[in-house]
Amino acid sequence: MTISTFFIEETLNTSFSNHAENVEFDHISIDSRSLQNSATTLFFCLKGQNHDAHEFIASLIFKGVSYFIVEYIPAEFEDKAHFCVVQDSAKALQKMATAYKKAFSIETIGVTGSNGKTIVKEWLNFLLSPDYAIVRSPKSYNSQVGVPLSIFGINEKHNLGIFEAGISEKGEMDALATIIQPNIGVFTHLGTAHDEGFQNTEQKLIEKLKLFKNCKVVILEKNDFVEKHLNCSSFTWSFENKNADVVVLSKEKKEQKTHITLKYQNNSFSIWIPFTEESAVENSLTCIASMLYLGIIPEVIGSRISQLYAVEIRLQAKKGINNCLLIDDSFSSDYQSLKIALDFLDQQKLHQKKTIILSDIFQSGLDPKQLYTNVIKALQNSKIDRIIAIGETISAQLKDLPNVFCFPSTLVFLQQFNTQSFQNETILVKGARNFHFEEIIVLLEEKKHETKLEINLDALTANLNYYKSKLKPETKIMVMVKAFGYGSGGYEIAKHLEHLKVAYLGVAFADEGIELRKAGITLPIMVLNPENSSFNAIIAYNLEPEIYSLNGLKSFLELAKQKNLHQYPIHIKIDTGMHRLGFNTAEIEPLIQLIHQNNLVQVKSIFSHLAASDDVNEKAFTLKQIELFSDAYTIITSAIQYKPTRHILNTSGIFNYAEYQFEMVRLGIGIYGFGNSEEEYKQLENVSTLKSIISQIRSIDAGESISYNRKFIAPKKMNIATIPVGYADGIRRAWGNEKGYVLINQQKATIVGTICMDMLIVDVTNIDCQENDEVIVFGTQPSIVEMAKVIGTIPYEIITGISQRVPRVFYKN
Incomplete structure (x- = not known):
């Protein structure tokens, strides 16, 4: 059965504008960013609390989409596409699916x-x-x-x-x-x-x-x-x-x-x-x-x-050999999930060159010719540079395409495998289980120890949407990705945020922004702590500096004059009480004199930083900061005669003072799943889970000691397990000696003895476990918030302290 305009009009009891002929579609879409959107796509413009797909009609028309299910027709596109107007686009999608299923x-x-x-x-x-x-x-x-x-x-x-x-x-x-x-x-x-x-x-x-x-x-x-x-x-x-x-x-x-x-x-x-x-x-x-x-x-x-296997329901992005990024989807191969994986590949690509290793596709319900015609179209839409086809059927169907390399089996591919043939590219590995593509993953994945930090991109999105729900639709969001994305991974987080269409990224130092630019990030990037010596590099990589002092402004203007710049974007920081960086009240007039009618730079935003937005007992101080900021903004804009973007709210500011959101807010630790109050924290999803394995299990007798300095003496015969993670990975020594625990097979295993540089030891006497079993070091339980309370610090310090030797694995469900 095909989905056609006649079927849609009959099902939804309405009709398309500017339309008479019957048109068939091979792709139903709700994501304007998908590379699979084309002339044969039917697009549903869904409206939600935090998004309105009607805003992306222009970009979709540019991609060739011309049929839309909408709740309203934007006036400027009325004659540029075909629109079917419904009361609720999501309910229309459900109604159409119901009618389709009944067939x-x-x-x-x-x-x-x-x-x-x-x-x-x-x-x-x-x-x-x-x-x-x-x-x-x-x-x-x-x-x-x-x-x-x-x-x-x-x-x-x-x-x-x-x-x-x-x-x-x-x-x-x-x-x-x-x-x-x-x-x-x-x-x-x-x-x-x-x-x-x-x-x-x-x-x-x-x-x-x-x-x-x-x-x-x-x-x-x-x-x-x-x-x-x-x-x-x-x-x-x-x-x-x-x-x-x-x-x-x-x-x-x-x-x-x-x-x-x-x-x-x-x-x-x-x-x-x-x-x-x-x-x-x-x-x-x-x-x-x-x-x-x-x-x-x-x-x-x-x-x-007996042949069942562990199901990996998540698409995972991992570091690969030779500076490659590896997308692991090695346990399934069907047409629907292929389209999903191709979009994830584009969202996460570290390099412009894109390679796919793809097996025969099963259970499509289509004859091979029709199936692989659809597959070829999906690969071409995704602009795949190199296709490695493994399997008799896919090889026969794709062999005549350019840049296709065919192998009859995984074994033959592995026999001819050359590590140097994969360099500086993003690789999607997607195969049916009986092709054993996990063997390919082993060869392509960068070798590492067993500890890894898993980053849930769906949870990151959910947290972003939570803070969006507290803002007006037009309020822009800058997301802070400084300090290696708060320990989660700089580039990968930035790429996902670019996909989610945030307005700005914020980094602490120029080198962080430069790395993002080198990795292909095109979003505006604000450098919050630029040193004068970094201004050349900032300009070279199209970064936007925070200017917080007269000396810094004079230095930047001098360089801008040398380079003959015109209206280069800068951001002015006002000190309203944090007393860390920023122009104080006495410096406002000399600041105005330097930027007034100065075409070398353009003030993109004026902002300040709240010192105690998380403490409701300091509300009077916070409101005074906001008042001082507003006064300074008024004085500056009256002089320069244009109105840059205003922003003062940080994560807890969004939560507690949303009425002062102005034109933009800066979201930091909250997007990574950490609130600054119990109420705020409960609204957020866990983003980061640190996992390891059991290296060894052994028995010790009563009276024997464990780890350095004999801080733990066994009170009875015990079973203990050694986990290959320690303070060099970011697990604080204060979390040891029976204060902390890990989770093994959903049971708490207390850390006994002192945490070592690369290892810690836990009590597994009453836990049914074996060597190589998975260990949760932190995540939902134990949480980083729980760890921070026990050892007397804050979640920021723990999450940003996770060593970069711990590989980050990014995934979407």
Whole structure:
């Protein structure tokens, strides 16, 4: 089935302007930044609390898009494209997806729950793919707009759909249930995620179960509390309840695997699950129950379950060899997720040259010629410079394209692999699991130790949007990326912020701005602490200096005259009480004399810095600062006869004094997930998670000591684990000696003894763990805020102190 203008007009009961013929579309888009937008795109202009896609119609028309679903037609574009006007663009997207889904009579599994939705969906796709032509949600597309976009992936050859649905507040599931229309339900788990959107657990459960209102069955772990709210029959599994349809008779962990014996319909059989973590075992059992319900025999189930793999639902950006940036999407290869990965590649590209390593694409539901015609178009839209095709089918379809290098298998590619053939480029590695592209990742990834700092770009976006929600739509935002992006990574954060269209970036010193320019960042960059000696470099790299003193201004004007500059952008800082940098009241008049009718420079902004915006007890002082700033601004602008942008609010200023946002605000630590009050902190998402592994586990007897200076003496026989992270990585020694802890298999492991330069030691006596198990050093728990309170510092000091020897991995869900 195709999506055409006739179908849209009939579904939405309206019509396109300036239009008569029937036009078909091959791409539905809600993101103006996507490189996949083209003449065959239908674009939905969504309006949200923090964005309005109608503002980007001009850029979309320039890209060739000419058909739009809008809530209003901007007057200047009325005759330049075709517009279908609706009351609510998001609801129109949902209505269209609902009508599109109804055109297909395919078995549909709807997956929901608090945790494990995406993993169960991906595993069911893998486990059932030998028996069905499956369409599924790409990645974790489970939201009010993600679900409709997933539905448009269905075509006539699919006979099973697996779609996940996620909600965060009451009233959201009805729309998703109407769109997905599942006849089989899978409920993964009832946990605490998104509790804040509901009055209680029962209200949240009732809302989630609305997905299953027209299902014939729901598959889940036996749970009387859940089942009493179902309106259909259930098919259950359980470790303990003998009344479940599938009962686990025994469970035993052996060498990174779990051996289980099950009873179903009076027959028992055994299965090896290739995991030991409890949540993975439970998700596996949900998949086993689903397969039994669908009539797959135990022998086949056992064979397929043994091949399960850890699902990586996130696109990750990593440092690669030879100054490359590596985008790791090495466990899936389908057309829908390819388009998502290509956009992420463009968002994160460190170098202009873009390479993709791509395997055969499966489960598209399309014949190879049509599928690879679409793939070629997507690659060309993304301006990929080099394509490495691995697999018999993709090689045959792409071999005649320029700059395509074909290999029949991953093994052949690896045999011919040459590290020097990858230099200063951004590489997307995307392949189906059976191509084992993780072996390619190992070769292309820069070698490092096992500790890494993971940066959640989705959380960064959510935090930006939270502060945006406190501002007027027209207020500009400068985001501070100084100090290596507050420890998170300078370039990668800046690239993401450029993609999110912030107005300015702020750095402390010129060299930070220069690095961003070298990496291709084109946003305006303000240098907040420029030294006079750096003015030449600032001008060379088109950076914009903060001017905070008469001497600095005179030096810059002298250089500007030498270079014959005209209206070079500068920013004037006023000292209103911080007493760190800035012009004081007595210097305002000589400042005006230097800049009045001076065409060498142009004052882009006038600003000041609040000293105590986070302390409500200092409100009178803060308001006095704002008053002094406003007075100085009035005096300066009256003299120069134009009005530069004003900004005084920092992160906590936005939170506590949004009424003084003026034309721009400066967002710093808040975007990285740290508020300066408990109330502010609760609104933010965790961005940074420091992970490591267990290097060694050993037993020690009572009376033995641990680490330097024998600060810890074992009171009894203990099991201890060594973790390869220490104070050289940024973990303060004050966090040791039983004050701090790490998380291993979701359990607290207390740090015993003194933290060493490269290692710390934890008590794992009562924790079921093994060497190479993952360790959370900080993240959601323990949080950096918690660490800061214990050791008597602030989150800024901890996060900016994480050593650059710790690799940063950037990801999007």
